[in-house]
Structures are given as structure tokens and as C-alpha cells.
Amino acid sequence: xxxxxxxxxxxxxxxxxxxxxxxxxxxxxxxxxxxxxxxxxxxxxxxxxxxxxxxxxxxxxxxxxxxxxxxxxxxxxxxxxxxxxxxxxxxxxxxxxxxxxxxxxxxxxxxxxxxxxxxxxxxxxxxxxxxxxxxxxxxxxxxxxxxxxxxxxxxxxxxxxxxxxxxxxxxxxxxxxxxxxxxxxxxxxxxxxxxxxxxxxxxxxxxxxxxxxxxxxxxxxxxxxxxxxxxxxxxxxxxxxxxxxxxxxxxxxxxxxxxxxxxxxxxxxxxxxxxxxxxxxxxxxxxxxxxxxx
Amino acid sequence: xxxxxxxxxxxxxxxxxxxxxxxxxxxxxxxxxxxxxxxxxxxxxxxxxxxxxxxxxxxxxxxxxxxxxxxxxxxxxxxxxxxxxxxxxxxxxxxxxxxxxxxxxxxxxxxxxxxxxxxxxxxxxxxxxxxxxxxxxxxxxxxxxxxxxxxxxxxxxxxxxxxxxxxxxxxxxxxxxxxxxxxxxxxxxxxxxxxxxxxxxxxxxxxxxxxxxxxxxxxxxxxxxxxxxxxxxx
Ligand SMILES: Nc1ncnc2c1ncn2[C@@H]1O[C@H](COP(=O)(O)OP(=O)(O)OP(=O)(O)O)[C@@H](O)[C@H]1O
Ligand SMILES: [Mg+2]
Numbered sequence: 001x002x003x004x005x006x007x008x009x010x011x012x013x014x015x016x017x018x019x020x021x022x023x024x025x026x027x028x029x030x031x032x033x034x035x036x037x038x039x040x041x042x043x044x045x046x047x048x049x050x051x052x053x054x055x056x057x058x059x060x061x062x063x064x065x066x067x068x069x070x071x072x073x074x075x076x077x078x079x080x081x082x083x084x085x086x087x088x089x090x091x092x093x094x095x096x097x098x099x100x101x102x103x104x105x106x107x108x109x110x111x112x113x114x115x116x117x118x119x120x121x122x123x124x125x126x127x128x129x130x131x132x133x134x135x136x137x138x139x140x141x142x143x144x145x146x147x148x149x150x151x152x153x154x155x156x157x158x159x160x161x162x163x164x165x166x167x168x169x170x171x172x173x174x175x176x177x178x179x180x181x182x183x184x185x186x187x188x189x190x191x192x193x194x195x196x197x198x199x200x201x202x203x204x205x206x207x208x209x210x211x212x213x214x215x216x217x218x219x220x221x222x223x224x225x226x227x228x229x230x231x232x233x234x235x236x237x238x239x240x241x242x243x244x245x246x247x248x249x250x251x252x253x254x255x256x257x258x259x260x261x262x263x264x265x266x267x268x269x270x271x272x273x274x275x276x277x278x279x280x281x282x283x284x285x286x287x288x289x290x291x292x293x294x
Numbered sequence: 295x296x297x298x299x300x301x302x303x304x305x306x307x308x309x310x311x312x313x314x315x316x317x318x319x320x321x322x323x324x325x326x327x328x329x330x331x332x333x334x335x336x337x338x339x340x341x342x343x344x345x346x347x348x349x350x351x352x353x354x355x356x357x358x359x360x361x362x363x364x365x366x367x368x369x370x371x372x373x374x375x376x377x378x379x380x381x382x383x384x385x386x387x388x389x390x391x392x393x394x395x396x397x398x399x400x401x402x403x404x405x406x407x408x409x410x411x412x413x414x415x416x417x418x419x420x421x422x423x424x425x426x427x428x429x430x431x432x433x434x435x436x437x438x439x440x441x442x443x444x445x446x447x448x449x450x451x452x453x454x455x456x457x458x459x460x461x462x463x464x465x466x467x468x469x470x471x472x473x474x475x476x477x478x479x480x481x482x483x484x485x486x487x488x489x490x491x492x493x494x495x496x497x498x499x500x501x502x503x504x505x506x507x508x509x510x511x512x513x514x515x516x517x518x519x520x521x522x523x524x525x526x527x528x
Contacts (some may be wrong), residue, residue, distance in 0.1 A: 162396070169382050169393045175344055176380035181368035181397030181445060 002133045007251045016147040017209070019240045021202035022224040022231075023150065024195030030234025031171055031191040034084060035100040039224060040198055040217025046072050046203030047212040048110065056205075061125045061207040062142075068200040076196025080189050088188070103217070110214035118211040120153035133256020139156040143205045150201070151240050158236075167191060216237050226270050231282030241281050245269060295320045295480050296341075296372070296449055301350035303333075303340040303504075306341060310336045310346070311504045318449065318482055324474055325491035325512075327483045328501035334484040335377050336452045337501065342374035343367045354449065368403050369397040371448030379438040383427035387418055390426050390437055394444030404444065411440045414470070434465035439470070450474065454482040456490070468494050 025039045049071060050064035057063075083102055087095040125138035158164035158191075169177040170187045178184050210216070227246055231238025246266045254266035273281065296318040304313035310333045318324045328334050331429055341347045341352060343364035352360040354370050354459075362370070382390050391411060394437055395404035412419035415436045421429065426437055442450060456464045468490055485491040492498055492512045498506035498514070508520050 162392075164399070165385075165389060165393055166396060169396075170381040172384055173380050175364075176376065176382065177393070178344060178364040179342055179368065179374050179376060179380075180393050180441065181400070182393070183363075183365045185363075195357065290330050 011248035011251030015244035019243025038103035040221030063064030076193035238282035325495035325498035373447035394441035
């Protein structure tokens with residue numbers, strides 16, 4: 001029983017961190033209707049950035065947030081301006097190939113600049129958190145809290161602020177939004193840049209837990225795609241729920257069945273959800289969009 | 295107020311408007327009529343800055359606005375209520391109105407404007423928390439107009455506001471347009487409902503195959519043979 005509780009809670013914690021790295025993907029899809037295939041490489045870049053800060057300044061990666069989040073916002077804005085925006089009014093495949101091309105480009109640049117070596121940072125906290133018979137890495141617990149705060153804050157922004165309302169209006173009817181004076185191209189830019197900033201946040205939370213290497217994005221982007229589709233594309237709460245499902249399935253199946261098959265089981269879960277709830281757990285039919293789930 | 299000269303408008307390479315010239319004076323109600331596919335909505339969208347590419351001049355109060363994106367024309371006082379209303383269906387009445395006041399000038403006055411809109415359209419006040427997708431057709435049209443008024447227009451463009459409305463709403467709507475004009479607004483209205491428009495408007499343009507074929511003052515147009523020809527519905 002203890003083993004089970006331990007695995008379940010670890011799964012929830014790790015899953016929430018997976019969710020954190022997926023929110024940017026679902027946000028961008030929900031508003032721009034663009035799947036950013038370079039999402040994983042954004043994560044890789046931000047993790048290298050955070051790692052660099054720990055090496056040069058000797059700070060722990062959480063301090064890196066202060067620089068990495070705004071830097072990724074800026075990076076996202078530039079990528080949007082140069083690569084995504086010009087492709088938006090072209091056939092959909094153009095943006096798919098454009099972001100895939102960017103993904104391959106970034107991997108290769110990283111390989112040249114950083115070699116294929118694994119880089120990591122020492123644990124930030126010397127001790128685990130102990131609750132009764134259960135042990136957890138404090139880094140995981142912190143990630144869980146950050147994810148919850150982030151999800152709630154994003155929901156609040158989208159529900160209550162003028163920017164959030166403009167985002168929802170853009171999603172529901174882009175032309176009508178423009179007629180009301182909403183600068184839709186700016187909304188797209190801010191959303192894409194904001195999604196990248198969230199990846200920057202996720203990278204700093206993940207660095208103490210995972211190594212970084214040039215193709216690290218590939219491993220995580222697969223998980224992120226599963227999470228985003230599981231939760232319902234464009235749903236932020238859905239990403240949290242999807243992330244936790246993936247984390248729990250991975251954790252339990254890895255222990256009780258076979259570690260090597262951990263990934264296989266969440267793809268099975270994925271197939272089952274797609275068969276029984278094709279719009280995802282929290283997705284609304286025909287409304288793969290931010291702010292549509294009421 | 296509005297000055298349009300030799301306007302050609304295109305969807306890709308397909309030309310829909312051919313050399314349209316017209317003007318609207320301050321405080322006027324100007325009607326646009328024409329058969330289906332005459333290019334009425336194309337004209338409205340082109341004036342508002344959406345969908346088409348164009349050549350020719352569009353000026354508001356002597357200032358050219360043809361080069362501006364749609365969202366910047368709003369703050370110049372030109373606001374379109376598009377065909378089929380185009381509300382934000384998952385937002386409630388209040389949120390739709392708030393979005394109407396998005397441009398900075400209008401936003402600063404939003405609190406006051408919303409009271410004015412509620413006074414003008416009490417049905418919206420009653421239903422302020424209702425999701426707009428679940429309003430009746432008539433209520434939706436009132437909301438679409440209320441939302442546009444939130445943006446503080448000086449020139450309001452209405453594209454077929456009576457489409458699909460019951461006769462009592464049609465009357466309500468034309469009464470509203472007259473009241474808006476009395477409060478200083480200039481209105482340009484596209485309508486299928488020719489008799490109503492001709493009765494309400496100061497002047498009316500007739501569009502046929504993307505060209506202005508006729509212009510005249512309300513009632514006198516009704517008897518014009520050419521209107522009957524352009525508009526087989528009569
Ligand atoms: N997006 C578009 N792409 C290509 N052609 C279009 C587009 N929208 C409209 N058209 C064409 O432009 C012409 C004029 O259409 P428009 O909608 O302006 O007519 P309308 O006068 O508003 O008609 P209705 O009374 O039916 O609303 C039509 O032949 C239409 O097929
Ligand atoms: Mg039309």
C-alpha cells in the first residue's frame with residue numbers, strides 16, 4: 001500500500017511538471033491554431049540557458065527564471081515574427097514544415113555548440129520531503145506548486161483581464177474582433193511569446209530533475225503532444241489533468257509491469273481516450289480553443 | 295464625413311467592386327440597396343478594412359484611412375456591424391459589450407457608455423449575464439448594435455441588420471436608427487428591406503454588379519423604373 005501511494009503521488013507530481021511544459025503548446029494551438037513542432041527545442045534551448053546560468057554565475061537554476069522567462073518571451077516573439085506569422089495566411093502545411101525545419105535547425109545548432117554530452121545540475125535541495133512513510137524530492141513538490149499557481153493565474157488572466165477577453169474574442173471570431181478594434185496580429189504575437197515564456201519557466205523547474213542534451217526536446221515533446229490531445233487541445237485545465245494521467249500511468253506501470261514499457265502504457269491510455277472521448281478529457285466538441293470550455 | 299472615390303475591390307484576383315464613388319455627410323442616414331451578390335457586403339467590409347484588397351480612396355473627415363488595418367479604423371470612428379451579427383458566442387452580453395469598447399479611447403469611457411447603451415437597449419440590461427449564443431435573433435441584433443456603440447462610432451455601418459427578424463423587431467430597429475441619428479450619429483445601412491430603407495434614409499445608393507447605378511433621395515427612388523429593374527424583388 002505504501003509503495004502504491006508513493007508511486008501514485010510521485011506520478012501526480014511528475015505529471016504536473018509534464019503539464020507545465022505542455023501549457024505553452026496548448027495555448028498557442030488554442031489561439032493561433034498552430035502546432036509548434038519546435039516546442040521541444042524551445043524547452044531544450046531554455047534548459048541550456050538555465051544550465052549556463054548555473055555554470056557561469058554559480059546560482060541554482062530557479063534563479064535562472066528571472067533571465068530565462070523574459071528571454072524566452074523575446075525569443076518567441078522573434079520566431080513568431082520571422083517564421084510563424086508569415087506562414088499564417090498560407091496553406092496549413094507551410095507552418096507545419098516551417099516549425100519542423102526550425103526544430104531540426106535548433107537541434108543541430110545545439111549539437112555543434114554543446115556537443116551531444118548530457119549536462120545536469122546538482123540537486124537544489126539537500127533533503128527530501130518526508131510525509132509519514134512517503135518520500136518526495138522537494139524539487140518535484142516545488143514544480144507541482146508552480147504548475148498549480150501557473151494554471152490558476154492563466155485561467156484568471158483569460159477570464160478576467162482585458163487581454164484575456166481580447167484573446168477569447170479573437171478565438172471565437174477573429175474578424176469580429178478586428179472590427180471591435182482588437183489588433184489580432186498583436187494578440188497572436190503576445191500569445192506565442194507568452195507560450196514560449198511558459199516553456200522557459202518549465203525549463204528552469206525541470207533542469208534540477210532532468211539532464212539536458214541536444215535532442216532532449218524530442219522526448220518531451222512526444223509527452224507534451226499526448227498530454228495536449230488527452231486533455232483536449234486548447235484546454236489549460238485539460239493539460240493539467242492530461243499531464244497527471246500520463247505521470248501516474250508512467251509511474252505505476254514502470255514499477256508494477258516494466259520500466260522499459262512505461263511509455264508504451266501512456267500511449268495505450270492515449271488510444272483509449274481517443275476512442276472513447278475523441279475531443280479529449282476536457283475538450284468540448286468542435287471547440288478546440290482557449291476559453292471555450294465554460 | 296465619409297468620402298469614397300473610384301473604389302475597386304478584389305478577392306484575390308476576382309474583382310467585385312468597380313469604381314464605386316459615394317459620400318456620406320455628417321448626420322445623414324444613407325442606404326445601400328441592391329440584389330443578392332451586388333457587392334453590398336463587399337463594400338462594407340472594404341470600408342471597414344477586412345477581406346478584400348482595394349484601389350481607390352477611402353477618407354473619413356478628410357483623412358485617408360484606406361491603408362489602415364481594420365482595428366485602427368475603429369478608433370477613427372468608423373465601426374461596422376457585419377452581416378449575420380458575428381457576436382462572440384461563448385461570451386455573455388456584458389463581455390461582448392466590454393470587447394466593443396476595446397480601443398483605448400472608448401475603453402476610458404466604457405463605464406459611462408455601457409449605461410447609455412443599457413438605457414437605449416433595455417433588453418440587454420435584463421440579460422447581461424446571458425451567453426450571447428443563446429439570445430434570440432432580435433436580441434442578438436440589438437447586442438451587435440450595442441457592442442458597436444460601445445466603440446464610440448461617429449459613422450456606424452450596418453449590414454442587413456433586419457435579416458431574419460420578426461416585423462416588430464424590424465420596426466424597433468428602424469426607430470432605433472432614427473434615434474441614433476438624432477443623437478448625432480451618422481449611419482450607413484445596407485438593406486434588403488427596400489421600402490423601410492427608402493422611408494428612413496436621406497439618400498440611397500443602388501448597387502448592381504459592383505457598380506453604383508443610381509443615387510437618389512428616399513421616396514423619389516421608389517418610383518424610379520431603374521430601381522425596379524436593378525431590384526427584381528420589387
Ligand atoms: N470571400 C470571397 N471570395 C470570393 N468571392 C466572394 C467572397 N465574398 C463574396 N464574394 C463574391 O462577391 C460578390 C458580392 O458578394 P457580396 O457578399 O458583397 O454581395 P451582397 O450584395 O452582400 O449580397 P447579399 O445580398 O446576398 O448579402 C458575390 O458574387 C460573391 O460570390
Ligand atoms: Mg451581403
